[in-house]
Amino acid sequence: MKNLFNFRGERYDFKSLKQEDLLQVSRKFDGISVGDSHTPAFSRVTDIVLRENGKTLYGTLKRGLITEFRGLKPFGNVTFCYGSIDVRHHILRHE
Numbered sequence: 569m570k571n572l573f574n575f576r577g578e579r580y581d582f583k584s585l586k587q588e589d590l591l592q593v594s595r596k597f598d599g600i601s602v603g604d605s606h607t608p609a610f611s612r613v614t615d616i617v618l619r620e621n622g623k624t625l626y627g628t629l630k631r632g633l634i635t636e637f638r639g640l641k642p643f644g645n646v647t648f649c650y651g652s653i654d655v656r657h658h659i660l661r662h663e
Contacts, residue, residue, distance in 0.1 A: 602636040603649030610649045616640070625650040 601611030604623040611617050618638055628636060
């Protein structure tokens with residue numbers, strides 16, 4: 569892979585790659601995505617991603633959804649991401 573694209577669609581190569589291009593702190597955000605290890609795959613480019621491997625829907629519901637924001641005030645579009653196996657296991661089994 570010789571060239572990469574940053575989140576603005578600008579093309580650059582490895583020689584010009586800067587650490588700030590890879591950090592979320594350099595972005596303007598309009599939402600938050602929280603959840604398990606799959607969260608980055610379902611988040612939008614303009615979302616803050618709060619990911620924690622091994623996070624389960626069951627544990628999150630026990631603690632309360634507000635605990636997922638790590639002290640941030642929720643804003644804009646909020647996406648919760650938990651594995652579909654987790655959802656089927658913990659929600660559908662209580663029928």
